[in-house]
Amino acid sequence: MRILKTALAVTTALSFTTLANATDLEVTHWWTSGGEAAAVAEFAKAFDATGNKWVDGAIAGSGGTARPIIISRILGGDPMHATQLNHGRQAEELVEAGLMLDLTDVAEAGGWRDVVNPVRLLDGCTSDGKVYCVPVNIHSPQWLWLSHEAYKTAGIDVPSDWFQFVESAPKLTEAGIVPLAMGQQSWQTNLAFGAIMVAVGGTDLYLDVLTNKNAEAAASAEMTKVFEAYAAARLLSEGSNVQDWNQATNLVITGKAGGQIHGDWAQGEFQVANQVAGTDYTCLPGLGVNEIIATGGDAFYFPKQDDPEIEKAQKELAALMISKEVQVAFNLKKGSLPIRGDVDLSAANDCMKKGLAILAAGNVLPDGVNAFTADTQGQLDDLMVEFWNDTSITVEDAQSRYVGIIKDAD
Amino acid sequence: MSLSDAEQLNEVVKPPSKLFKNLTAKIAAIPMILTALVIFIGCTIWTIYHSFTKSRLLPSPDKWVGLDNYERLWSENRWIVSIENLAIYGICSLILSLVIGFCLAALLDRKIRFENTIRTIILYPFALSFVVTGLVWQWILNPELGLQNVIRNLGFENFTFDPINNAEIVIFGILIAGIWQGSGFVMVLLLAGMRGIDEDIWKASRVEGIPTWKTYIFIVIPMMRPVFVTALVIISAGIIKVYDLVVAQTSGGPGIASEVPAKYVIDKMFQSQNLGLGFAASTMMLLSVLVVLIPWAYLEFGGKKNG
Numbered sequence: 001m002r003i004l005k006t007a008l009a010v011t012t013a014l015s016f017t018t019l020a021n022a023t024d025l026e027v028t029h030w031w032t033s034g035g036e037a038a039a040v041a042e043f044a045k046a047f048d049a050t051g052n053k054w055v056d057g058a059i060a061g062s063g064g065t066a067r068p069i070i071i072s073r074i075l076g077g078d079p080m081h082a083t084q085l086n087h088g089r090q091a092e093e094l095v096e097a098g099l100m101l102d103l104t105d106v107a108e109a110g111g112w113r114d115v116v117n118p119v120r121l122l123d124g125c126t127s128d129g130k131v132y133c134v135p136v137n138i139h140s141p142q143w144l145w146l147s148h149e150a151y152k153t154a155g156i157d158v159p160s161d162w163f164q165f166v167e168s169a170p171k172l173t174e175a176g177i178v179p180l181a182m183g184q185q186s187w188q189t190n191l192a193f194g195a196i197m198v199a200v201g202g203t204d205l206y207l208d209v210l211t212n213k214n215a216e217a218a219a220s221a222e223m224t225k226v227f228e229a230y231a232a233a234r235l236l237s238e239g240s241n242v243q244d245w246n247q248a249t250n251l252v253i254t255g256k257a258g259g260q261i262h263g264d265w266a267q268g269e270f271q272v273a274n275q276v277a278g279t280d281y282t283c284l285p286g287l288g289v290n291e292i293i294a295t296g297g298d299a300f301y302f303p304k305q306d307d308p309e310i311e312k313a314q315k316e317l318a319a320l321m322i323s324k325e326v327q328v329a330f331n332l333k334k335g336s337l338p339i340r341g342d343v344d345l346s347a348a349n350d351c352m353k354k355g356l357a358i359l360a361a362g363n364v365l366p367d368g369v370n371a372f373t374a375d376t377q378g379q380l381d382d383l384m385v386e387f388w389n390d391t392s393i394t395v396e397d398a399q400s401r402y403v404g405i406i407k408d409a410d
Numbered sequence: 411m412s413l414s415d416a417e418q419l420n421e422v423v424k425p426p427s428k429l430f431k432n433l434t435a436k437i438a439a440i441p442m443i444l445t446a447l448v449i450f451i452g453c454t455i456w457t458i459y460h461s462f463t464k465s466r467l468l469p470s471p472d473k474w475v476g477l478d479n480y481e482r483l484w485s486e487n488r489w490i491v492s493i494e495n496l497a498i499y500g501i502c503s504l505i506l507s508l509v510i511g512f513c514l515a516a517l518l519d520r521k522i523r524f525e526n527t528i529r530t531i532i533l534y535p536f537a538l539s540f541v542v543t544g545l546v547w548q549w550i551l552n553p554e555l556g557l558q559n560v561i562r563n564l565g566f567e568n569f570t571f572d573p574i575n576n577a578e579i580v581i582f583g584i585l586i587a588g589i590w591q592g593s594g595f596v597m598v599l600l601l602a603g604m605r606g607i608d609e610d611i612w613k614a615s616r617v618e619g620i621p622t623w624k625t626y627i628f629i630v631i632p633m634m635r636p637v638f639v640t641a642l643v644i645i646s647a648g649i650i651k652v653y654d655l656v657v658a659q660t661s662g663g664p665g666i667a668s669e670v671p672a673k674y675v676i677d678k679m680f681q682s683q684n685l686g687l688g689f690a691a692s693t694m695m696l697l698s699v700l701v702v703l704i705p706w707a708y709l710e711f712g713g714k715k716n717g
Contacts, residue, residue, distance in 0.1 A: 374682050375466065378684070389663065389665025390667075
């Protein structure tokens with residue numbers, strides 16, 4: 001009895017001390033699908049283990065819904081303690097306005113410049129030599145996900161690249177399967193366009209348009225081919241009336257659709273559904289044509305606070321997110337690639353290994369989010385979703401509008 | 411007593427200035443006047459000014475670009491589609507909700523049984539938010555789950571009704587939901603107006619042998635003019651700001667077929683981080699309201715002075 005009492009007293013005392021140091025940090029993000037929620041729980045678990053408290057502020061609906069809420073809270077003087085954003089140009093002005101916490105000391109202590117691979121991700125977080133965000137994962141949009149079940153129903157082999165996929169589409173349609181699943185949100189159609197651009201147009205064209213904003217390249221004959229391929233692809237998605245990307249992925253998982261062009265975050269959904277890469281589904285980076293991926297990704301920003309206690313906890317969280325163990329645990333659940341080249345991912349599945357190999361070979365491209373401002377990105381989203389859904393728009397029309405947007409891009 | 415005495419005395423000395431007449435009422439109105447001046451007029455001017463600047467994520471009043479934002483606005487297909495949709499939605503919803511609302515009100519006005527119950531049922535959709543309305547109608551109009559499927563299961567195999575997935579008619583899918591939600595409220599407003607009509611008028615028209623429908627159209631409707639104006643203003647305000655219904659029901663899709671101006675403004679301001687363009691679009695929305703409002707206000711208030 002006395003032992004029990006002492007034990008109780010000790011635990012109370014212990015929990016009291018942890019409470020005294022604990023700081024609650026509200027963290028907003030838009031990771032709400034099954035795989036994503038499991039991944040973010042790894043962050044929460046690791047942060048809670050330090051004695052602080054992760055207060056989850058998940059915002060449903062993808063980045064397009066969440067970003068405005070996050071930004072208006074920061075601008076409106078009610079900043080959260082940490083928030084997910086895609087690094088690159090979305091937060092450019094917030095950083096310039098001095099609303100974000102400078103993490104340079106944490107970055108130097110952790111030697112981020114040496115461990116982050118590719119280092120371009122850290123450059124996306126850096127402004128005037130100061131680091132303002134923590135990259136947490138690498139996402140690449142150029143993947144084709146194929147359902148083995150759908151191809152078994154249709155009685156044909158699973159294709160190995162985009163061109164074979166297009167050839168196989170009529171067989172799938174005959175079997176009553178939608179060849180290509182596509183969510184209705186505009187960014188998804190734009191993402192598919194980027195993927196087809198890398199596959200059909202090649203990397204030179206991609207770089208010329210995205211990095212140099214070369215309007216002539218956007219008007220070239222190669223680009224016309226990309227638009228033609230995209231116009232052919234839109235006919236393959238008739239009948240997939242879903243909104244969210246994970247609903248589209250679900251069509252692939254259940255074999256109702258043959259494939260989906262989507263980022264590697266779709267991986268998490270397959271994992272939650274207990275599907276195995278190679279036997280239940282196939283993933284083709286670069287749509288199987290050019291084994292190359294664009295490295296966008298998510299990053300965490302820490303809006304400036306007045307309270308030094310909170311600032312300390314913010315820096316603690318920043319260091320934690322980039323640490324080896326957390327990177328492995330998080331990215332395995334999320335299905336994304338870690339931002340460190342020096343972690344052991346032997347537990348990764350086939351798809352992630354493909355991605356890691358491409359990353360190790362250095363076959364990487366910048367992502368649209370890094371290349372374009374949110375404004376240009378929005379214009380492209382609008383154009384692509386309109387073109388995808390309205391088959392009366394011709395390839396020439398769409399391309400000339402595309403050239404106009406690239407010309408005005410800054 | 412002494413107060414009124416003092417007042418009388420005052421009146422004898424000099425006639426009170428018009429400015430200080432009803433002083434308490436005027437003091438009480440000051441907060442509202444300030445709100446109107448600062449918030450409505452001040453912010454409107456601020457917005458219009460910034461629509462001529464290159465404001466991105468943050469307002470930047472020093473980057474003047476003239477009419478650039480307006481040029482881009484009117485060259486964008488999405489904005490044109492939004493305006494067309496608003497016109498179709500606006501005209502149809504104005505006419506239909508007034509007609510349906512009036513018919514329902516007239517039927518209830520016939521002193522039927524269970525009036526309270528029926529009135530509550532018809533008004534009920536108004537208690538739902540647009541988001542809920544949008545989601546409910548998204549399901550009802552979903553071809554695989556909703557109405558189309560039910561009727562096909564009844565044996566009509568070729569029945570097709572999928573407004574939400576058909577770009578040509580998607581705006582009517584939204585219209586159905588909007589009217590379902592709003593016409594009950596119009597009905598209640600008009601019913602209240604009808605109850606305000608003197609019973610003697612009905613007696614007189616019965617004595618004259620005028621049929622009921624004629625009494626409604628030629629006597630009751632003209633007498634209910636103020637109520638109609640109120641209903642009109644409330645419906646129009648709802649039309650211009652329609653946003654949540656579209657977001658919940660179609661999020662502007664398929665493609666950009668069901669976009670509306672309010673959604674364009676929000677998306678450009680916060681999603682595309684282009685405040686200047688968003689402000690330009692909202693200024694255009696204000697302008698379109700004024701184009702309707704000014705002639706109407708002139709006829710309504712300006713005409714009386716002359717007459």
